Amino acid sequence: MNIAIIGYGKMGKTIEKMAKIRNHKISLCYDDTPPPFLLKNSDVAIEFSQPNSAFNNIKICLENNIPIVCGTTGWLTQFNLVKKICIEKNGCFLYSSNFSIGMNIFFEINKKLSKLLFPYSKNYEVKIEEIHHKEKKDKPSGTAISLAEQIINNKMKKTWILNEKKTKNKVLIVSKRFENVPGTHIVRYESKIEDIKIQHKAHSREGLAFGAIIASEWIQNKKGIFSMKEVLGI
Known part of the structure; x- marks a missing residue:
């Protein structure tokens, strides 16, 4: 699986490390909202950025048919708009406030x-x-x-x-x-x-990163709006 990491801070770097342990490839590490051409070789995007940039990051992925897993918090006033875009584009979006x-x-x-x-x-x-x-x-x-x-x-x-x-x-x-x-x-x-x-x-960020990668594996070939409840069968 080719993973685009959007938000390359401490969490993004931990996701990169854990993804490689699970034999995935990193197609992109990007701190800002990525232009569409950088996403074309990605099977999924994992987004851990900042509250003020999360919506645009999610939107550009959905508009370019890239399934996206998002763990950024503090932006949920725009959640219904993301749901609307996801439905319109027949996309795949998974959000959790905590992936552990x-x-x-x-x-x-x-x-x-x-x-x-x-x-x-x-x-x-x-x-x-x-x-x-x-x-x-x-x-x-x-x-x-x-x-x-x-x-x-x-x-x-x-x-x-x-x-x-x-x-x-x-x-x-x-x-x-x-x-x-x-x-x-x-x-x-x-x-x-x-x-x-x-x-x-939590003893480290690795639990969050591991859960986000598990979620990214789970949403492959799926369409819709999901959470960790579906991933874990809760």
Whole structure:
């Protein structure tokens, strides 16, 4: 498989390394939105760039019939437009806020836990703590938002807030940034009688890269809009 890597920072370089381990070829490494002629020899594009450039990167791939796997967060106000373009072009697009296989299982645990606790939601405060490296542009992380939205969709809380004190009927997200932290997410369900805590801690970017490559292999010869749930059969 010939892979175009769009966004050649630390994540892009890790994807390049992991792709070669799985015997794939790298057809392109590009930091900006690539011109179409550079994509013509690619079977798939993996996009980990910046929130302000993700949409254009996705759009140019879909317009040129290149299946694309995207892990950039912070651009989702344009997600419906991407879906529209993908359908119009009969393309293939796969997005996840986190490609780690372990994190996607963690999502399912959190979803189930919030659903089970819904009847007792008035008794529990919910807090999500996310810790990342200082270079991360968006705050909170897309993964933390995904976790919060699961809780909200299960009607345990009404909305989420970032780094605030008034938390009634809200999921409190606390974002922290330190040097050289790949990513930690902690979800706490706290009451006067007990606390429940679940945690996922990434040790490196390799888990994200591995998941993105698995997703790229999975979407070959497919059309439509997908997520890691389909890849993992969840």
